[in-house]
Amino acid sequence: xxxxxxxxxxxGADHAGAPLKDALVAHLTSLGHDVRDLGTHGPESVDYPxxxxxxxxxxxxxxxxxxxxxxxxxxxxxxxxxxxxxxHPGIRAALCSEPWSAAMSRRHNDANVLCLGGRVVGxxxxxAILEAFLEASFEGGRHARRVGKIEP
Ligand code: RB5
Numbered sequence: 001x002x003x004x005x006x007x008x009x010x011x012g013a014d015h016a017g018a019p020l021k022d023a024l025v026a027h028l029t030s031l032g033h034d035v036r037d038l039g040t041h042g043p044e045s046v047d048y049p050x051x052x053x054x055x056x057x058x059x060x061x062x063x064x065x066x067x068x069x070x071x072x073x074x075x076x077x078x079x080x081x082x083x084x085x086x087x088h089p090g091i092r093a094a095l096c097s098e099p100w101s102a103a104m105s106r107r108h109n110d111a112n113v114l115c116l117g118g119r120v121v122g123x124x125x126x127x128a129i130l131e132a133f134l135e136a137s138f139e140g141g142r143h144a145r146r147v148g149k150i151e152p
Contacts (some may be wrong), residue, residue, distance in 0.1 A: 006032040006041050008069040010058040012051035017074030017118035048075040048145050052084025052147050056091045071113035078117035097121055099132035106136035108143045
């Protein structure tokens with residue numbers, strides 16, 4: 001699978017995550033990433049699983065086609081998004097509130113979706129988490145064996 005310098009993203013959020021998701025979509029775009037924003041786009045109350053599933057399906061479809069697309073999911077805590085995304089075989093969604101775990105989720109777990117809590121982290125911390133996620137690469141080796149054992 002091609003890991004380009006500026007991988008694609010598919011983003012989604014519920015109403016509680018939309019402001020942070022919008023800020024991060026703008027940030028990713030400014031860094032040269034191609035971002036598909038599946039919404040939501042305002043404060044109207046919506047259900048986070050709808051977006052977790054839509055983004056997860058899009059990530060899996062792109063990856064099946066050879067694109068190293070990542071997902072970005074934001075709800076109030078990030079918890080609901082991570083529960084929904086991780087129900088999809090092949091999705092490894094990492095809920096992170098600081099950069100080190102975000103980097104490790106890539107290096108050791110080959111995470112392909114980043115989940116954030118829009119009511120937990122501020123925009124600048126979220127950007128740092130996202131950049132740590134982007135800058136790290138999967139190390140393979142023994143970690144590939146362990147990742148291979150995640151699906152029950
Ligand atoms: C919405 O109020 C909130 O429950 C949701 O954004 C999320 O935090 C769920 O995990």
